[in-house]
Amino acid sequence: MTIEEIQEELIDEFSMFDDWMQRYEYMIDLGKSLPLIDESLKTDDKLIKGCQSKVWLHSEMKDDKVVFTADSDAVITKGIIAVLIRVFSNQKPQAILDANTNFIDEIGLKEHLSPTRANGLVSMIKQMKMYALAYQTQVKN
Amino acid sequence: MSFNIQKIRNDFPILSREVNGHPLVYLDNAATSQKPKQVIDAIVDYYSNYNANIHRGVHTLSQEATDAYEAARKKLQEHFNAKYLHEIIFTAGTTHGINLVANGFAEILKKDDEVIVSAMEHHSNIVPWQMLCEKTGAVLKVIPMNEEGELILSEYEKLLSNKTKLVFVNHISNALGTINPIEKIIQKAHEYNAAVLIDGAQSCSHIKPDLQKLDVDFYVTSAHKMCGPTGVGILYMKESWGKKLPPYQGGGEMIAEVTFEKTTYAVLPHKFEAGTPNICGGIAFGAAIDYLNNIGFEAIVKHEDQLLKYATEQLLAIPGLTIYGTGQAKTSVVSFNIEGIHPYDIGTIVDKLGIAVRTGHHCAQPIMDFYKIPGTVRASFAFYNTVEEVDALVKAVQKAKMMLS
Structure with missing residues (x-):
């Protein structure tokens, strides 16, 4: 599936809920199914700065696609990362770089997008795009 | 001057606003207080x-x-x-x-x-x-x-x-x-x-x-x-x-x-x-x-002590909740965690319910290191807070606990 298709799918899923509580509960559940980062990779250099909770993000290239794994010590944060990983993992670097994040507004998580918000959703997206950029540069060379 | 909580609350324009569709319950007074119209x-x-x-x-x-x-x-x-x-x-x-x-x-x-x-x-x-x-x-x-x-x-x-x-x-x-x-x-x-x-x-x-x-x-x-x-x-x-x-x-x-x-x-x-x-x-x-x-510090402290006592009792009734800072001489601050739940998660859920608390290390990392915790949820009360607001906090924390555990 392309990034756009996955985003559409998420918008569809989240539109089933009437209120924020159901949305959050669903997101927390998504967090539980997150492909966990290997314990040995939970090092300080994998931590994303700007989060009040700890977020570790790891990436690797498999074939020509970027695969992300991550974890957090807070479950809402974990849910947010799960959503991001579903969108961005297993995609080509250029597709990750080209993707917009408007879907976050549409699934009702807009309040987490503020750059001053301590959960660091913006930092997570930035970090994922940074990895994609790094791999993209490698591919070109 | 007698302590008339409703009259006092009317002095603070911000206390009548709503947050996320709920009446604002402002319990982050240790970070900054709200301002009365006189100021x-x-x-x-x-x-x-x-x-x-x-x-x-x-x-x-x-x-x-x-x-x-x-x-x-x-x-x-x-x-x-x-x-x-x-x-x-x-x-x-x-x-x-x-x-x-x-x-x-x-x-x-x-x-x-x-x-x-x-x-x-x-x-x-x-x-x-x-x-x-x-x-x-x-x-x-x-x-x-x-x-x-x-x-x-x-x-x-x-x-x-x-x-x-x-x-x-x-x-x-x-x-x-x-x-x-x-x-x-x-x-x-x-x-x-x-x-x-x-x-x-x-x-x-x-x-x-x-x-x-x-x-x-x-x-x-x-x-x-x-x-x-x-x-x-x-x-x-x-x-x-x-x-x-x-x-x-x-x-x-x-x-x-x-x-x-x-x-x-x-x-x-x-x-x-x-x-x-x-x-x-x-x-x-x-x-x-x-x-x-004009309100008087005696009246302020008396009211805040009541809120502290009530909040402490009500919060401690939630299973798994620990309060940090249990000394004899204490002001109206309740810093707490619930076992197995990150303070940030609790803060996020209670905010959706209109309640402003602080989460994190409160710019006092050595204290968090002492207790070996990443941070706490901190509710801090002022003289314009009410018993009903404490109830709203407790209810919100219970809801958060239900959602998060």
């Missing part, structure tokens, strides 16, 4: 009617602004019972006051002198002293605390010696709410001729300190924690220290005479008040002091 009016009045620069102009507006600003200083002197008016120095806030003193002591401290700080300080009362020690070669010592979040005074006494030059302690811990026994701390330090700085950022909305009785050398606080605006505070400095310490910043206001050969400094307090000050802020600070005194 907001003072700000509007200043800019609408007599905005001018002070201390220099001969025109009427300048005179009116100067009079109002100096009248606020007088109010602060009376409120804190300072001996002299010139011992009250206007600052940009607590952090500014601390840095002003630290800067002065950079000239006084020598290698191997010792400075003592407590284990429960806000970062703003740790970092300037670490910088000072790096600069001077002085040594930083730490008064430890116990599990209840109280300073261990017997350990403090062991740290004191003739090498001790300075002691810095907060009056009330922002993260735990512990009221520290500053009378004893000051008295013991003075036995060794050490100076004491008390950080009153958290205390002055609950306690009216009598600075002469305390015999403290420096006391700092911020207006915004006491219903006043941000960006203004005071540093109380005993007259003898005011003469001893060098100026912090050079500029207008702080000079007596300037030639290219030499500048002589102004007398106290202007020596430490370089540049155009926060005139409106100072005047509004005075209005805030009037407002609080």
